[in-house]
Amino acid sequence: MEAIAPLTLTSLGGVGTVTGSRHLLEVGASRILLDCGLFQGLKEFRERNWQPFPLDPSTLDAIVITHAHLDHCGYLPRLMKQGFGGPVFVTYDTGKLMSVVLPDSGRLLEEEAGYANRKGYSKHHPALPLYTEDDAWAALDLLHPVAFDQPFQPAPGIEAVFQPAGHILGAAVTRLRVGAATMVCSGDLGRQQHPFLRPPVPIGDADWVMVESTYGDRRHLSDDTVDRLAEVITRTADRGGVVVIPAFAVDRTEVLLFHLHRLHTAGRLPAIPIFLDSPMALAALTIYRAALADEAADVRSEFQGHPEIIDLPALEEVSDTEGSKAVSRRHGSAVIIAGAGMASGGRVVHHLARFLPDARNTVALVGFQAEGTRGRQLLEGATSLKIHGQYVRVRAEICDLTGFSVHADADELVAWLGTATREPSGVFVVHGEPSAAKALHDRIEQELDWVAVAPGLGELLSLVPTTPS
Ligand SMILES: [Zn+2]
Numbered sequence: 001m002e003a004i005a006p007l008t009l010t011s012l013g014g015v016g017t018v019t020g021s022r023h024l025l026e027v028g029a030s031r032i033l034l035d036c037g038l039f040q041g042l043k044e045f046r047e048r049n050w051q052p053f054p055l056d057p058s059t060l061d062a063i064v065i066t067h068a069h070l071d072h073c074g075y076l077p078r079l080m081k082q083g084f085g086g087p088v089f090v091t092y093d094t095g096k097l098m099s100v101v102l103p104d105s106g107r108l109l110e111e112e113a114g115y116a117n118r119k120g121y122s123k124h125h126p127a128l129p130l131y132t133e134d135d136a137w138a139a140l141d142l143l144h145p146v147a148f149d150q151p152f153q154p155a156p157g158i159e160a161v162f163q164p165a166g167h168i169l170g171a172a173v174t175r176l177r178v179g180a181a182t183m184v185c186s187g188d189l190g191r192q193q194h195p196f197l198r199p200p201v202p203i204g205d206a207d208w209v210m211v212e213s214t215y216g217d218r219r220h221l222s223d224d225t226v227d228r229l230a231e232v233i234t235r236t237a238d239r240g241g242v243v244v245i246p247a248f249a250v251d252r253t254e255v256l257l258f259h260l261h262r263l264h265t266a267g268r269l270p271a272i273p274i275f276l277d278s279p280m281a282l283a284a285l286t287i288y289r290a291a292l293a294d295e296a297a298d299v300r301s302e303f304q305g306h307p308e309i310i311d312l313p314a315l316e317e318v319s320d321t322e323g324s325k326a327v328s329r330r331h332g333s334a335v336i337i338a339g340a341g342m343a344s345g346g347r348v349v350h351h352l353a354r355f356l357p358d359a360r361n362t363v364a365l366v367g368f369q370a371e372g373t374r375g376r377q378l379l380e381g382a383t384s385l386k387i388h389g390q391y392v393r394v395r396a397e398i399c400d401l402t403g404f405s406v407h408a409d410a411d412e413l414v415a416w417l418g419t420a421t422r423e424p425s426g427v428f429v430v431h432g433e434p435s436a437a438k439a440l441h442d443r444i445e446q447e448l449d450w451v452a453v454a455p456g457l458g459e460l461l462s463l464v465p466t467t468p469s
Pocket residue numbers: 067069167188
């Protein structure tokens with residue numbers, strides 16, 4: 001029997017919140033960071049991005065990133081500025097998507113700092129960005145793409161392999177092997193129902209499992225979302241209105257286009273133009289089309305080689321600002337898909353200002369809407385909305401299509417844990433608000449009768465398998 005290497009896990013983020021995923025794994029002198037995410041949302045979380053990293057980043061052997069969402073990769077340029085220069089392992093499509101989202105993040109951070117300086121509201125003079133677009137481009141030079149199912153060694157004594165997680169393109173369940181022991185990390189876990197990505201791989205044999213808990217206390221409504229999408233577009237077109245859909249650039253837009261393609265093929269869509277008004281969504285769409293055409297390993301086998309499943313004859317791609325303004329000014333029915341997904345910023349904001357006051361129009365919300373965002377206010381029945389310093393009357397129909405989620409819900413998380421072929425020595429519940437993490441933790445204890453731990457921030461856990469193979 002191989003000697004069991006002592007392994008420790010310390011979560012430096014992504015616990016007690018769904019953002020800032022950063023998990024430190026140490027074996028002897030080897031150190032890797034699993035995910036390098038940005039804290040987002042409430043100010044108390046965002047301020048953590050400014051705190052010095054709790055260890056010297058140059059002592060990390062490598063970083064392993066599970067997928068291209070900023071709460072899993074968006075801190076990388078900042079860590080590089082603090083001295084990290086090692087390899088960053090990603091899947092090929094995660095690397096491509098990061099080359100879209102990281103520079104965009106740097107650009108936004110620069111814009112925010114510039115705005116704070118003009119308005120003079122920052123305590124820092126001058127206000128500086130957490131990192132710049134140039135920093136983001138420099139960080140991308142560290143990426144080491146590896147294929148799904150191809151083993152790699154991020155540090156001496158640690159073997160790893162990425163397998164499809166079904167969450168967004170390139171998203172991985174990461175299987176880490178230390179000596180004879182195995183740890184399986186969910187990253188963000190997708191759903192069985194993703195229309196064109198493979199469902200998450202089963203856990204199989206594992207000594208420890210790290211599982212996300214975003215929806216650990218919730219159940220997605222049963223799915224008539226696509227029918228309701230068809231109905232709301234038809235209803236709005238019948239009254240001569242416009243459907244505005246604030247959409248997340250990566251994956252949600254592609255899922256939406258997939259369903260619109262199907263509805264179009266089935267003759268269930270009125271003949272009106274569909275505008276995709278988001279440079280980032282268009283860049284991501286190009287990567288998705290290439291992945292479908294090139295038969296990426298995480299695409300469902302029946303759709304490999306079929307990029308047309310996300311194409312629409314009525315689609316009009318809008319990349320420049322002038323084009324976006326022209327879309328807002330035009331008359332006649334249309335569907336407008338624009339960022340940002342929670343209407344907290346981006347081009348969708350000027351479309352809302354234009355279309356909300358007219359009762360013929362509709363705003364369809366297709367994703368999670370966080371507290372404090374315009375999307376959430378609309379869901380909760382706001383009668384007016386503050387946009388660019390002015391109040392705009394809400395007369396448009398508001399349609400809740402948040403069933404288009406790309407996260408597993410509580411039942412799906414428990415079902416995924418049930419794909420383990422034996423009882424693990426421990427399950428670590430991360431990446432959830434405290435109530436969601438607790439709810440999933442309790443279900444694991446009660447329904448599976450396993451040891452479950454929701455680690456605290458910075459808490460060091462020693463991992464010793466109780467049933468060594
Ligand atoms: Zn994610």
